[in-house]
Amino acid sequence: MDQNNTRTDVNSLGEFGLIDHLTNFFEIKQPSTIKGIGDDAAVLEYGAMCTVVSTDLLVEGIHFDLAYVPLRHLGYKSVVVNVSDIYAMNAIPKQITVSIAISNRYSVESLEELYAGIHAACAEYNVDLIGGDTTSCPKGMTISITAIGQAEKNQIVYRNGAKPGDLICISGDLGAAYLGLQILEREKRIWAEHPGVQPDLEGQKYIIGRQLKPEARKDVIETFRRIQLQPTSMIDISDGLASELFHICKQSNVGALLEEDGVPIHPEAQMMALQFKLDPITCALSGGEDYELLFTIDPSDIEKIKYLPEIYIAGEIIEKENGIKLHTKGGNLHDIKAQGWQHF
Amino acid sequence: MDQNNTRTDVNSLGEFGLIDHLTNFFEIKQPSTIKGIGDDAAVLEYGAMCTVVSTDLLVEGIHFDLAYVPLRHLGYKSVVVNVSDIYAMNAIPKQITVSIAISNRYSVESLEELYAGIHAACAEYNVDLIGGDTTSCPKGMTISITAIGQAEKNQIVYRNGAKPGDLICISGDLGAAYLGLQILEREKRIWAEHPGVQPDLEGQKYIIGRQLKPEARKDVIETFRRIQLQPTSMIDISDGLASELFHICKQSNVGALLEEDGVPIHPEAQMMALQFKLDPITCALSGGEDYELLFTIDPSDIEKIKYLPEIYIAGEIIEKENGIKLHTKGGNLHDIKAQGWQHF
Numbered sequence: 041m042d043q044n045n046t047r048t049d050v051n052s053l054g055e056f057g058l059i060d061h062l063t064n065f066f067e068i069k070q071p072s073t074i075k076g077i078g079d080d081a082a083v084l085e086y087g088a089m090c091t092v093v094s095t096d097l098l099v100e101g102i103h104f105d106l107a108y109v110p111l112r113h114l115g116y117k118s119v120v121v122n123v124s125d126i127y128a129m130n131a132i133p134k135q136i137t138v139s140i141a142i143s144n145r146y147s148v149e150s151l152e153e154l155y156a157g158i159h160a161a162c163a164e165y166n167v168d169l170i171g172g173d174t175t176s177c178p179k180g181m182t183i184s185i186t187a188i189g190q191a192e193k194n195q196i197v198y199r200n201g202a203k204p205g206d207l208i209c210i211s212g213d214l215g216a217a218y219l220g221l222q223i224l225e226r227e228k229r230i231w232a233e234h235p236g237v238q239p240d241l242e243g244q245k246y247i248i249g250r251q252l253k254p255e256a257r258k259d260v261i262e263t264f265r266r267i268q269l270q271p272t273s274m275i276d277i278s279d280g281l282a283s284e285l286f287h288i289c290k291q292s293n294v295g296a297l298l299e300e301d302g303v304p305i306h307p308e309a310q311m312m313a314l315q316f317k318l319d320p321i322t323c324a325l326s327g328g329e330d331y332e333l334l335f336t337i338d339p340s341d342i343e344k345i346k347y348l349p350e351i352y353i354a355g356e357i358i359e360k361e362n363g364i365k366l367h368t369k370g371g372n373l374h375d376i377k378a379q380g381w382q383h384f
Numbered sequence: 385m386d387q388n389n390t391r392t393d394v395n396s397l398g399e400f401g402l403i404d405h406l407t408n409f410f411e412i413k414q415p416s417t418i419k420g421i422g423d424d425a426a427v428l429e430y431g432a433m434c435t436v437v438s439t440d441l442l443v444e445g446i447h448f449d450l451a452y453v454p455l456r457h458l459g460y461k462s463v464v465v466n467v468s469d470i471y472a473m474n475a476i477p478k479q480i481t482v483s484i485a486i487s488n489r490y491s492v493e494s495l496e497e498l499y500a501g502i503h504a505a506c507a508e509y510n511v512d513l514i515g516g517d518t519t520s521c522p523k524g525m526t527i528s529i530t531a532i533g534q535a536e537k538n539q540i541v542y543r544n545g546a547k548p549g550d551l552i553c554i555s556g557d558l559g560a561a562y563l564g565l566q567i568l569e570r571e572k573r574i575w576a577e578h579p580g581v582q583p584d585l586e587g588q589k590y591i592i593g594r595q596l597k598p599e600a601r602k603d604v605i606e607t608f609r610r611i612q613l614q615p616t617s618m619i620d621i622s623d624g625l626a627s628e629l630f631h632i633c634k635q636s637n638v639g640a641l642l643e644e645d646g647v648p649i650h651p652e653a654q655m656m657a658l659q660f661k662l663d664p665i666t667c668a669l670s671g672g673e674d675y676e677l678l679f680t681i682d683p684s685d686i687e688k689i690k691y692l693p694e695i696y697i698a699g700e701i702i703e704k705e706n707g708i709k710l711h712t713k714g715g716n717l718h719d720i721k722a723q724g725w726q727h728f
Binding site for chain 1: 424430432483517519554
């Protein structure tokens with residue numbers, strides 16, 4: 041894609057021309073997609089399967105800062121955020137719609153970058169782009185994505201199925217995306233104060249990658265199918281572990297005992313937390329955007345997951361009266377507060 | 385709903401509290417809705433039917449002006465715009481997701497007004513609200529709606545099925561919504577220049593209603609089912625008749641001969657067009673937001689629609705080489721230009 045200073049004004053293409061220009065290189069891969077872009081609505085044909093729908097709205101200045109997020113990464117991440125919600129239902133994403141509102145500050149080339157990222161994510165997660173809307177707006181950029189997935193009715197995992205005795209499990213590691221954001225914000229401040237100073241991102245590749253190019257846990261859902269594991273409840277960790285655990289406990293009408301020792305934190309994230317004078321467990325509990333899966337399993341299923349890579353047992357579901365507690369490495373019991381991201 | 389000066393800051397509820405507050409009075413009515421709001425994604429169970437999906441993004445300052453659009457009407461219209469796309473596929477809307485981004489200028493009360501309108505439209509069109517996202521934004525309001533509908537595979541009507549000899553049909557009347565907008569814009573200018581002057585909207589109820597509270601043609605699609613009529617192509621008229629006719633002709637690879645005499649225009653719209661020194665047919669061709677249906681039928685089906693109220697035969701599909709023409713009342717032939725709304 042053209043990286044030099046060519047700038048095509050969005051006006052030159054018109055709305056339909058722009059959509060066509062941005063989407064004509066997407067292919068339809070799903071047999072269930074009967075009609076994608078180009079009519080009033082997309083048409084999907086599902087047999088005996090359930091259809092699962094999730095939607096997210098991403099706003100410049102609230103969810104992303106183009107000072108340090110390349111548009112291609114933003115496009116990729118916008119899709120990841122949505123398919124992650126579908127996986128969190130134990131379903132397989134099949135289609136997405138993407139709508140964008142953009143101010144005239146954006147050129148066609150910048151939108152091409154955005155859509156290149158969306159395209160890469162569609163390829164990675166094997167989903168079809170089936171529609172959307174493109175419009176102008178007075179300021180900034182807003183991206184709205186709806187993801188549609190499929191699962192058998194009895195495969196779908198809700199937030200409300202956890203019961204006392206179930207094991208609390210976490211995929212991957214937590215807190216790194218939040219710390220990646222802290223680094224990027226710090227470098228942005230330094231840049232603002234000392235323009236020209238090159239950002240110091242050495243040795244922080246993993247953390248920054250977790251913020252800029254997160255992945256949804258497609259592999260975990262595929263593993264569940266393979267080992268025939270049906271979690272009792274599940275949610276994706278987009279707003280921090282504490283907030284997600286609260287959702288599961290509230291909807292399942294249970295409590296939880298989380299073991300600090302069991303919460304997976306990457307060594308680079310451990311180090312960086314200390315450098316920012318933050319407690320690593322706080323970053324895992326309250327930092328967002330990890331897009332890992334938090335799920336509970338019946339204790340009789342423990343053999344199925346015990347030796348799986350990147351699946352960690354981090355506690356147990358308890359009776360509601362016993363609250364939602366953290367058992368620290370020091371042996372203390374603390375109440376966990378639901379925090380997570382507050383966008384208001 | 386409280387109409388006095390109570391103002392609850394959006395911050396006071398938090399994101400989850402706000403969604404809950406705004407959506408807890410919506411009921412699930414569709415048997416196909418297994419899970420609505422409250423999990424990572426909605427779950428829909430469709431049998432042998434096709435799923436149809438459409439999405440729209442509405443931006444303050446581009447698609448609506450809150451200086452004269454009450455929030456309740458805006459909520460209603462946002463849903464109408466989307467279900468209209470589903471009807472235009474000859475499908476029945478079943479579910480919607482609604483995402484909104486709002487600046488802190490909006491109070492909870494104003495959002496309640498918006499959702500009251502959404503709720504009224506859900507009731508009118510018998511659709512379930514099954515999910516969405518609510519977030520803040522630096523400025524204004526953006527509404528993103530995805531509508532999901534259902535139809536048998538062989539019932540679905542695309543834009544690409546028109547063939548020479550087919551009759552061009554239009555439901556309802558055209559141009560009034562555009563003229564309603566002209567009146568509202570005029571009154572806004574007068575208000576800006578002479579604050580306190582009450583708007584002069586007498587005798588313009590129909591036109592202004594078409595702009596502020598449009599309806600989608602659910603009744604027409606129900607009639608098609610009842611009289612067993614399968615249009616050969618169909619599109620909803622959101623961007624003006626000319627633009628929609630171009631879509632059908634382009635995708636069907638045909639031309640069209642439109643009869644000016646056959647294009648339905650309401651008497652109030654006729655009068656108002658002349659008052660604004662506009663040609664009524666131009667308002668119908670290039671004015672948007674009527675949300676009527678433009679469709680083509682096989683000539684052998686003419687008996688089925690001939691005596692239906694509010695269905696007008698307005699021309700004929702012709703060979704592509706013959707172009708897209710308007711046959712005026714004066715007997716002249718003009719090329720039709722695709723205009724419609726340009727949001728860029």
